[in-house]
Amino acid sequence: VHEASIVQDLLERVGALARQHGASGVHRVSVRLGALSGVEPGLLAGAYEVLRAGTACARARLDIEPVDARWECGSCGNELAAGAALRCRSCGGAGRLAQGDEILLERVEMEVP
Numbered sequence: 237v238h239e240a241s242i243v244q245d246l247l248e249r250v251g252a253l254a255r256q257h258g259a260s261g262v263h264r265v266s267v268r269l270g271a272l273s274g275v276e277p278g279l280l281a282g283a284y285e286v287l288r289a290g291t292a293c294a295r296a297r298l299d300i301e302p303v304d305a306r307w308e309c310g311s312c313g314n315e316l317a318a319g320a321a322l323r324c325r326s327c328g329g330a331g332r333l334a335q336g337d338e339i340l341l342e343r344v345e346m347e348v349p
C-alpha cells in the first residue's frame with residue numbers, strides 16, 4: 237500500500253467536504269487505521285506532512301486512531317480470539333475479519349464562517 241496515494245485521496249475527500257460546507261479552514265482530521273490495513277501510521281503521518289501544503293488541510297492536525305484486528309464467526313457473529321483457530325466453537329462457521337483492515341476518515345473539524 238502506498239501511503240502517499242492514501243493521503244492524496246484523504247486530502248481530496250476532506251477538500252470536497254470543506255467546499256461542500258463552505259468552510260474557511262480545517263482544524264483537525266481524524267482517521268481510523270486498522271492494524272491489518274498494511275499502512276504504517278508513521279509513514280502515513282509523514283506523507284500527510286508533505287502533501288497537505290496548499291490544500292484545505294494545510295493547518296489541520298492529523299489524528300490517527302489505531303484499530304485492533306478483531307475476528308468473528310461468519311455464520312453466527314460470535315467473536316473469535318485472534319491467533320486461535322479461526323473456526324467458531326459454537327457453530328463451526330469459518331472466521332472472518334470483523335475489523336482491522338480499514339482506513340476510515342472518521343471525523344473532520346472545520347471552521348464554517
Ligand SMILES: [Zn+2]
Pocket residue numbers: 309310311312313314324325326327328329
Ligand atoms: Zn458461529
